[in-house]
Amino acid sequence: MSGPGEFELIREYFASRIQAGEPGSGAARSVELGIGDDCALLNPPAGKMLATSVDTLVADVHFPADADPYKIASRALRVNLSDLAAMNATPLWFTLALTLPENSAEWLEPFARGLADTARQHGITLVGGDTTKGPLSITIQVTGTCERPLRRDGAGAGDHIFVSGPLGAATAALPIVTGKEPVSNEQRQQADAAYYFPEPQFEIAHLIGDYASAALDISDGLLGDLGHICEASDLGAELTTEQVPVAALVETMLRKQGEEDMPTRALETALTGGDDYQLCFTVPEQHLQAVFDTGAAHGLPITAIGRMTAEKGIRLLRSGSPWQPEHTGYRHF
Template identity: 60%
Template structure:
């Protein structure tokens, strides 16, 4: 059994040497970090908590847990068309296991390096395993949920349903081939924040959010914030290949309602739709916004379609 470490040993051994990027005047090791904000634009900040047994299996590879935890937070920055700058980590641990911590820190800092975001502080305490990450980014043209209008086209940035289809495999509730298991773990633990897409659509889009709780469950937030209704053609949904391999009979439901894909849902004025289609993106139009009380109406194969569930809910 590995030696138990104290709080300050954990910080010093695994996190204090994290590379410090642009704008970090003072990073880990003092009461606060000192950060120099860019001279123009706005800062965007978001925070998520991931709890063992609810958001990831407690016995999963620590490096994969770390990667997922940071990536889903960076996805919030992408939804706002913000570039990643800094993040903080609050880590609650049932024990200070040096082997677990080494793997977790390696996965976290590798992911941070991939996205150019610097760890600048946080906290460590004892308790049931949970990970809270706060990210801070910078945007010159934020994408919000309240800018959409009737007539706007609705897009998704890429294939949907893969993470929901992968979940039973990740939870070891279903036996599959080794190749399928690796693919399922890849889509679940390594979602790709759509930063490039956000930059490309920033000058055209009227609203955006990332799809964390399911397309239909998240799209209603744009409708409510913008005071519009949505009409979605489910026949147009891009469905991830893994869905057809694992859950072909429920493909539409998983693509429409399944969460954790972290693609973007965004809206574009009709006049700019042609420009979006000319971009080198995987984005697909799936419907339009109309006047009316905030709601999402769906059709599938020419008939109305009602979601069996509205999407993931925390409570």
């Protein structure tokens, strides 16, 4: 898209709609000049670091091309916000680069509404972007501020490994969201919540920010992403598989599909399935009780699943014996 069509699209669907936060809020005060000029002019808060991340979602790779545009928009922004949560950052601004096969009001209206609702919920404001014609893809860059960033390279040998919630639901949801598996309305709602509306874990990140030594969000599977913490921290890990929390939807779908070895398949899904966007974080021994107390006080579903080790590699113990799943996580290429 070029010429007036592009500018009219931006003005009608995005510039006037996707403004997060009340006037006078942190996000609103930080924008000197938003959409409509060659660049946005932004005022970074004094004394804080900026955290920024960008992701591209491609139709029929990261979401079904024929999915509800409202859901697509929600997923696109939420998975980017999850990166800010993993760094213990507070959202401020985002930009959107949108490639569309056609300029369709029927598609753009719910997409813009989904983006606006998600932005408003998380206090982040759209400050710029681009539109062009081509196969459907969505690139979003998010920026926030942080004072106590949670990095991948801070773990120490002996640190306890936690996850912020049950795992595997998004993988279990795939046959449902792609229309390959007929399910009940309740199961479809569970699948949509897991796949299209993952909750960025800002609350947990903020609450454990003073105690955690390293963290990331689980986008490519627990084993694959924990491997990033191991590599960055020059360590290994040992997990007790009985402690890994498995999402209820995993067992529901395996049972529906007649899986014979339910415990093994459910565990494999929880360990290797992507798109959960829960946090994986490490906690030194001296802060362990504080983290448990914080979790209990706030009703957080955090679970300790293992320890970081000086010996490289990730080792899994199942019923006290070494065990390895067939796959270790999602690979982009």
